Amino acid sequence: LFGPFFQAHRKPEIGTQGLGRGLSIVTQLGELHDGSISVESEEGQGTMFRIRLPLAEPIRPTTP
Known part of the structure; x- marks a missing residue:
C-alpha cells in the first residue's frame, strides 16, 4: 500500500x-x-x- 506505484483498484469500470x-x-x-x-x-x-x-521546540531568534 505504501510502496511506489501501488494502485488499489485495477478494474476497467473504475479506470486508472x-x-x-x-x-x-x-x-x-x-x-x-x-x-x-x-x-x-x-x-x-x-x-x-x-x-x-x-513536535519540535520552537526556534527563537537570537539577538546580537
Whole structure:
C-alpha cells in the first residue's frame, strides 16, 4: 500500500487514475522527519490515514 506505484483498484469500470506515488512520497517525507503513517480501513465505512510527526521546540531568534 505504501510502496511506489501501488494502485488499489485495477478494474476497467473504475479506470486508472494517478501514478500510485502519493502514499509512498508521504511515507518517505514522514520518515525523514522521524514520523510515521498508518492506515485504518473498514469495508463500507471508509479509510483513515494518520500521519504522526514529532513536535519540535520552537526556534527563537537570537539577538546580537
